Amino acid sequence: MEGDQPACKVTVACNNDVNPLIEAGDTRFLEFPRSLMRNLVGEHGFSCHVKVGSKSIVFDTGGVKKTFLNNIQAVEPDYETISSIVLSHGHHDHVGGLVTFLALLKDKIGELPAITCHPAALAKRYSYDPKGGIQLPLDPNDVLPLVRRGTLKEHAGANEATLERLGARVEASPEPVVLHEDGALGISIKATGEIPRIHETEFFPKNYLIEQDGRFVKDMFPDDQALVVERRGAFSALFLGCCHAGIENTVACARTLVKAPIRIIAGGFHMTGAGTGAIERKHAFLEALAKEGEGSPGPERLVLRPTHCSGERFYLHLKTKGSDSLDVDRLPAGTRFLI
Numbered sequence: 001m002e003g004d005q006p007a008c009k010v011t012v013a014c015n016n017d018v019n020p021l022i023e024a025g026d027t028r029f030l031e032f033p034r035s036l037m038r039n040l041v042g043e044h045g046f047s048c049h050v051k052v053g054s055k056s057i058v059f060d061t062g063g064v065k066k067t068f069l070n071n072i073q074a075v076e077p078d079y080e081t082i083s084s085i086v087l088s089h090g091h092h093d094h095v096g097g098l099v100t101f102l103a104l105l106k107d108k109i110g111e112l113p114a115i116t117c118h119p120a121a122l123a124k125r126y127s128y129d130p131k132g133g134i135q136l137p138l139d140p141n142d143v144l145p146l147v148r149r150g151t152l153k154e155h156a157g158a159n160e161a162t163l164e165r166l167g168a169r170v171e172a173s174p175e176p177v178v179l180h181e182d183g184a185l186g187i188s189i190k191a192t193g194e195i196p197r198i199h200e201t202e203f204f205p206k207n208y209l210i211e212q213d214g215r216f217v218k219d220m221f222p223d224d225q226a227l228v229v230e231r232r233g234a235f236s237a238l239f240l241g242c243c244h245a246g247i248e249n250t251v252a253c254a255r256t257l258v259k260a261p262i263r264i265i266a267g268g269f270h271m272t273g274a275g276t277g278a279i280e281r282k283h284a285f286l287e288a289l290a291k292e293g294e295g296s297p298g299p300e301r302l303v304l305r306p307t308h309c310s311g312e313r314f315y316l317h318l319k320t321k322g323s324d325s326l327d328v329d330r331l332p333a334g335t336r337f338l339i
Contacts, residue, residue: 006339009051014071015045017332017333020037030337033336037332045060045062045063046267047060050227057189061095062096084116089221090122118225122160122172123157126216140216188258192227193253198249238251241267261292264298264299270309286318
């Protein structure tokens with residue numbers, strides 16, 4: 001890989017923080033374009049922009065529409081390059097800018113890119129007060145009175161009716177999706193689809209409801225998916241929205257879609273509020289993953305950029321207790337991965 005030009009660039013368009021003064025370590029695989037980063041705004045939302053040749057993909061659309069529109073225009077002012085918008089899941093901090101962005105694209109270029117997501121990303125969702133004494137499953141007729149009493153709180157996500165009015169083409173499937181392949185550059189980009197829960201994992205939070213088959217049931221986040229970018233014969237990079245399925249399950253799923261070892265993992269690990277035992281288990285798993293990929297033609301260490309919903313305790317644990325096999329650091333908006 002040494003001396004090669006990157007075939008794919010993945011830029012963090014939205015994230016919790018900005019820091020145009022952060023410095024790169026291994027500059028073969030990471031860069032921090034300061035002129036771009038100075039123009040970005042931080043927020044508790046997530047989005048990545050993936051660029052391959054003349055095509056680009058947007059992964060999630062942040063949580064605040066003004067923030068996302070400001071940042072995505074700074075990252076990719078040429079909207080015609082965007083071939084697909086991928087949603088990691090339907091929570092508001094990942095789809096907040098979607099409708100406004102689609103309206104802007106329709107006005108600017110007419111034709112809208114496809115929206116790739118799991119069917120459950122479009123479902124209605126609520127959180128509830130565990131002390132409210134609600135009985136599950138919940139009949140839809142009982143929802144409004146509980147909202148009025150403050151027992152339920154609606155979480156605005158991707159509204160299917162609104163997307164239809166805009167003329168958006170929604171490609172909803174629980175299966176993996178090949179988003180783009182460039183044989184000349186050796187790049188493949190895939191959405192994992194629904195991630196099988198084959199390993200035990202901690203579900204945070206535990207007080208969400210989702211509409212399924214006409215009733216509201218406990219939300220196990222079936223729509224959670226990740227984005228995986230593979231450079232043929234070299235390495236793969238895994239980008240997480242919130243990783244509700246757990247990092248063990250997400251990596252296991254991604255491995256079925258790529259041949260090159262995973263050497264970059266960036267995004268939300270959803271470890272906010274996790275206990276010491278859970279943090280230590282994730283750490284041990286990542287250390288083992290790092291060892292497996294040693295010697296591959298990619299980053300010498302496993303590049304980890306836990307952010308968004310990962311939690312400060314989880315980040316600091318990896319940063320201070322991780323071995324030399326791990327490269328752990330912050331992920332300010334504007335950070336660019338070179339693949």
